[in-house]
Amino acid sequence: MKGKRMAAIVLSLATVMALTPVASAFSDIKGLKGEKHILQLKERGVIKGDAKGKGAYHPQDKLSYAQAAVMLDEAFELSLAHILFVKEPKASDVYTKVKDNTWYSQAFVDGYHNGLIFDKDINPNAPISREEFAAQLMKQVDRLGDYALIKMYVGYTDEDKGKDEYKGEIQKLLLLKFAELNKDGSFNPTKPITREDAAIWVSNALKFVEEQFGDKEEEQGDKQVALSELTFKTEKINDDVNKVTVSATVPHPGYGMNISEISFEGDVAIIKLTQVDPNPDMMYPQVISTVTADTYISSQYKIKLIAE
Known part of the structure; x- marks a missing residue:
């Protein structure tokens, strides 16, 4: 997926689903709230299933920092275009525990230079919290351009349990309906986000990107190459x-x-x-x-x- 234009991100969701073969479904997502979202991201190349080839997605597993970095890197086509390097950038230049030459290394590099920044001593295998994933996702949406947002306060019962630095992004996440509160009105900000919820949030965010920026990207994609x-x-x-x-x-x-x-x-x-x-x-x-x-x-x- 890397290297394609951002227009690839904003393909019509209806078209994606129409082209989704039955055989492409993961074996463990049938009937889940996030089933269609997971399939949409799979067809876009944003997510993959079991590394052992068993055709499973493990939707209730905790999303790790490594998985979060790769998901957001692929979803938003993060690029190093705005930086001219004199040597190949490496994840170990920035993070003490992120190894080079792994399946997630490039995502941490791409992310670092595009606002997807974690603590320098982050453990890539540790789970990422719901509030931090919300903040990282909204930062990537905000980077794409300005959009209208009605400033309303969305209250949730456990707001006092989260970090102040993430509350603004959580408000935008909820206002834009990328995520929903639990039935009891809680958000569970400090709990690890599941792979299913992460897929729902990212899928909804990409639908919003399509609606806000799709026409502009398609126009740029149609221009004649003169070089x-x-x-x-x-x-x-x-x-x-x-x-x-x-x-x-x-x-x-x-x-x-x-x-x-x-x-x-x-x-x-x-x-x-x-x-x-x-x-x-x-x-x-x-x-x-x-x-x-x-x-x-x-x-x-x-x-x-x-x-x-």
Whole structure:
């Protein structure tokens, strides 16, 4: 799922469910409140089942920090586009107990640079509380843009048991109906969130994202790609770092180019490039032109260019 446009996140939920084969259902979610939500996230590639291949989701299990990081990373397509790295970022650079080269390592890296930040000594296998997951989820929704929210207070009977730092995000979670209170009016803020409840909250959040930002993302996805004939040259800065200058041919000088993401696969640094579209209110000479963008990469990596 990584690397796809955000538009992939905002696919119509009706379409997703229409294409869901019966055989794709987990073996332990039939009849659950969260059944449809779990299936929706499975089809999006956000969640997976039993690592042993038994086709189970274990909906009542506690969600771990590692699972939460991966779920939110996949759901919101977290990217490192806004940072130019001179070396491959690693989870161990930030967290003392999060190992590198595990199934969850990249999610902690992506998250750290996109507002999904945990305590530095977090145990990735420990359960995450309902209030902290609520806060982390709402931070990712808020990052996508502004939206209207009627400021009303939603009271819950055990509000005094939670941390003050999470209460604002819990209010937004409840106002937007991503989550519901228990029948007794409680929220259980300090209890671990179950895998089922996490799926319900994230699924509802993505539906909201679709309604608020879907049209804008689809318009961006339909634009014509103008970058062609990609090339690069390197300039040695020191023994460890090279300056990489990327060049591309564009139809006229109104276009520009940005480096949108740098990822690493083995000894290869993959530089993804996006075009800057012309100002529609200006006239440009129809002359084929060259645009450039610079970044800095560790000298140990080979370079691969991709235009999006």
